[in-house]
Amino acid sequence: xxxxxxxxxxxxxxxxxxxxxxxxxxxxxxxxxxxxxxxxxxxxxxxxxxxxxxxxxxxxxxxxxxxxxxxxxxxxxxxxxxxxxxxxxxxxxxxxxxxxxxxxxxxxxxxxxxxxxxxxxxxxxxxxxxxxxxxxxxxxxxxxxxxxxxxxxxxxxxxxxxxxxxxxxxxxxxxxxxxxxxxxxxxxxxxxxxxxxxxxxxxxxxxxxxxxxxxxxxxxxxxxxxxxxxxxxxxxxxxxxxxxxxxxxxxxxxxxxxxxxxxxxxxxxxxxxxxxxxxxxxxxxxxxxxxxxxxxxxxxxxxxxxxxxxxxxxxxxxx
Amino acid sequence: xxxxxxxxxxxxxxxxxxxxxxxxxxxxxxxxxxxxxxxxxxxxxxxxxxxxxxxxxxxxxxxxxxxxxxxxxxxxxxxxxxxxxxxxxxxxxxxxxxxxxxxxxxxxxxxxxxxxxxxxxxxxxxxxxxxxxxxxxxxxxxxxxxxxxxxxxxxxxxxxxxxxxxxxxxxxxxxxxxxxxxxxxxxxxxxxxxxxxxxxxxxxxxxxxxxxxxxxxxxxxxxxxxxxxxxxxxxxxxxxxxxxxxxxxxxxxxxxxxxxxxxxxxxxxxxxxxxxxxxxxxxxxxxxxxxxxxxxxxxxxxxxxxxxxxxxxxxxxxx
Numbered sequence: 001x002x003x004x005x006x007x008x009x010x011x012x013x014x015x016x017x018x019x020x021x022x023x024x025x026x027x028x029x030x031x032x033x034x035x036x037x038x039x040x041x042x043x044x045x046x047x048x049x050x051x052x053x054x055x056x057x058x059x060x061x062x063x064x065x066x067x068x069x070x071x072x073x074x075x076x077x078x079x080x081x082x083x084x085x086x087x088x089x090x091x092x093x094x095x096x097x098x099x100x101x102x103x104x105x106x107x108x109x110x111x112x113x114x115x116x117x118x119x120x121x122x123x124x125x126x127x128x129x130x131x132x133x134x135x136x137x138x139x140x141x142x143x144x145x146x147x148x149x150x151x152x153x154x155x156x157x158x159x160x161x162x163x164x165x166x167x168x169x170x171x172x173x174x175x176x177x178x179x180x181x182x183x184x185x186x187x188x189x190x191x192x193x194x195x196x197x198x199x200x201x202x203x204x205x206x207x208x209x210x211x212x213x214x215x216x217x218x219x220x221x222x223x224x225x226x227x228x229x230x231x232x233x234x235x236x237x238x239x240x241x242x243x244x245x246x247x248x249x250x251x252x253x254x255x256x257x258x259x260x261x262x263x264x265x266x267x268x269x270x271x272x273x274x275x276x277x278x279x280x281x282x283x284x285x286x287x288x289x290x291x292x293x294x295x296x297x298x299x300x301x302x303x304x305x306x307x308x309x310x311x312x313x314x315x316x317x318x319x
Numbered sequence: 320x321x322x323x324x325x326x327x328x329x330x331x332x333x334x335x336x337x338x339x340x341x342x343x344x345x346x347x348x349x350x351x352x353x354x355x356x357x358x359x360x361x362x363x364x365x366x367x368x369x370x371x372x373x374x375x376x377x378x379x380x381x382x383x384x385x386x387x388x389x390x391x392x393x394x395x396x397x398x399x400x401x402x403x404x405x406x407x408x409x410x411x412x413x414x415x416x417x418x419x420x421x422x423x424x425x426x427x428x429x430x431x432x433x434x435x436x437x438x439x440x441x442x443x444x445x446x447x448x449x450x451x452x453x454x455x456x457x458x459x460x461x462x463x464x465x466x467x468x469x470x471x472x473x474x475x476x477x478x479x480x481x482x483x484x485x486x487x488x489x490x491x492x493x494x495x496x497x498x499x500x501x502x503x504x505x506x507x508x509x510x511x512x513x514x515x516x517x518x519x520x521x522x523x524x525x526x527x528x529x530x531x532x533x534x535x536x537x538x539x540x541x542x543x544x545x546x547x548x549x550x551x552x553x554x555x556x557x558x559x560x561x562x563x564x565x566x567x568x569x570x571x572x573x574x575x576x577x578x579x580x581x582x583x584x585x586x587x588x589x590x591x592x593x594x595x596x597x598x599x600x601x602x603x604x605x606x607x608x609x610x611x612x613x614x615x616x617x618x619x620x621x622x623x624x625x626x627x628x629x630x631x632x633x634x635x636x637x638x
Contacts, residue, residue, distance in 0.1 A: 059571075060571075164483045164510075165482060165507065165515075167505075169500075170500060171498070173497075174497035177493040178490035178493035178494045181490045182490050188484065189486075196569045197571050198571060199571045200572065203566075210526050211529075213526075246515075250511075250515045250522075251522045252378075252518045252519060253519065
């Protein structure tokens with residue numbers, strides 16, 4: 001369906017609804033938490049009765065407003081349930097399976113891989129963040145952007161765009177950031193709290209992985225790994241490995257960065273990143289994985305040495 | 320003198336001049352190289368005869384336009400000499416001492432510590448980058464912003480603002496970035512090339528320093544160092560230690576990050592950063608140094624162990 005007609009329908013059902021629930025993906029990141037809270041505050045402005053449901057998230061978002069309103073589960077029947085920043089039904093955090101029990105389900109997202117699992121879906125695959133996509137929707141709903149709403153939206157935009165780094169950041173994103181500064185949103189502070197600060201466990205895990213980066217194929221491949229034992233020793237939590245794969249990618253001369261994470265005995269989850277020309281999704285697909293040309297992943301059921309050898313061999317072929 | 324009147328005078332002397340030379344500071348960074356090249360291209364548009372002088376700079380700026388026009392020295396007499404992004408006369412790269420021989424000298428800068436060493440000085444102490452200050456000046460001079468000029472300006476803005484991170488980034492900065500995207504400037508690519516990429520030596524020096532971070536005062540102080548021997552082993556070049564002090568600062572719970580760099584036998588150069596409340600310039604001043612409340616530095620002539628003990632002792636006192 002034409003996405004603008006779908007958006008018209010979403011605006012209409014939200015306008016008509018009284019009781020609305022907001023959901024997002026498991027392991028919520030800055031864009032999940034930020035978009036959920038911003039939408040929650042926006043719908044309160046419109047005098048709706050709103051529930052907001054998320055799983056536990058990083059303490060770094062502790063400065064965001066209205067965190068105490070967030071529930072871990074809801075069991076009611078809603079006029080509309082909205083899934084934010086969630087690409088598939090399977091990724092939705094919904095312990096009581098209440099999302100599908102609403103009269104209407106809506107999904108708003110920026111993942112190009114979104115499966116359109118709701119009744120009404122609005123997906124902007126080229127948006128840097130769901131929070132950025134919400135700006136347009138808030139305008140349509142007549143929600144006034146406040147400093148509180150703006151802080152939530154900037155938390156999502158900063159974290160999901162890598163600090164305005166990715167090429168999904170468009171002129172509207174920068175213009176929105178400018179308007180949020182004018183509104184008094186402390187972008188520099190949000191940047192520091194949500195993007196720069198690492199827990200000691202994250203820092204130690206990253207340092208461990210970084211210190212054991214090895215180079216292959218005349219330094220064009222950088223490869224490292226973390227084991228379950230590393231996670232235990234550093235007291236790392238789920239998600240604390242995020243970003244480690246970028247360290248290798250940012251070393252001059254490196255075309256492909258490979259990161260292996262042990263998830264079980266002889267079971268490694270692989271992330272691959274390339275810079276200029278290697279299609280890492282091709283390499284990942286050889287191991288039953290996939291992704292994009294510059295960012296892909298797969299699982300390998302082997303011991304560490306064999307997994308590394310296979311990855312280096314196949315990556316070297318496409319260099 | 321009123322800075323706007325000073326700017327009027329600068330515009331006037333540039334408009335009248337025919338032969339102009341552009342200078343910048345020693346060890347030129349992204350803002351020095353970017354502002355110099357942008358001004359060079361802008362003045363060529365105005366049909367001036369322009370010389371551009373800089374010291375050697377990082378290969379990461381190799382994608383910028385007209386690098387072949389840059390000279391290592393000039394010896395002529397110019398109508399106007401312009402110093403960009405340079406806070407003091409002593410920091411100016413000018414091997415033949417030709418800056419002062421011009422009929423008029425001009426300094427354009429964003430360092431609040433600028434000493435107004437030229438005849439005409441325009442200093443925006445709250446600007447994120449000299450490149451951002453130039454936007455206003457180009458408008459006054461009638462210089463058309465091209466994709467080439469925009470790429471140079473964005474290189475300076477991205478690197479000097481820590482990737483739009485610091486609180487000097489204002490609404491105009493974001494609006495300018497938006498307009499540069501509209502012009503076709505590849506901000507994401509410039510961000511990667513000038514800000515993300517590390518040489519192998521930088522990576523290895525940083526990894527070494529990071530892996531030896533020690534915590535003091537209940538983890539509120541993070542401290543690390545590099546020795547001359549480390550620099551030699553990793554083949555690090557001047558400036559390759561830049562940014563290491565921020566690693567400690569970004570660990571949750573850390574208030575003060577301290578970084579010692581050996582510059583000679585029993586001679587350490589210290590950088591200190593704080594997050595929320597410690598005035599590190601107070602600590603630095605105890606050792607004859609100074610700076611700002613959140614970023615300061617000093618020199619200590621002691622062996623490493625004594626230097627660390629003294630720094631930890633004095634920093635703990637103000638926590």
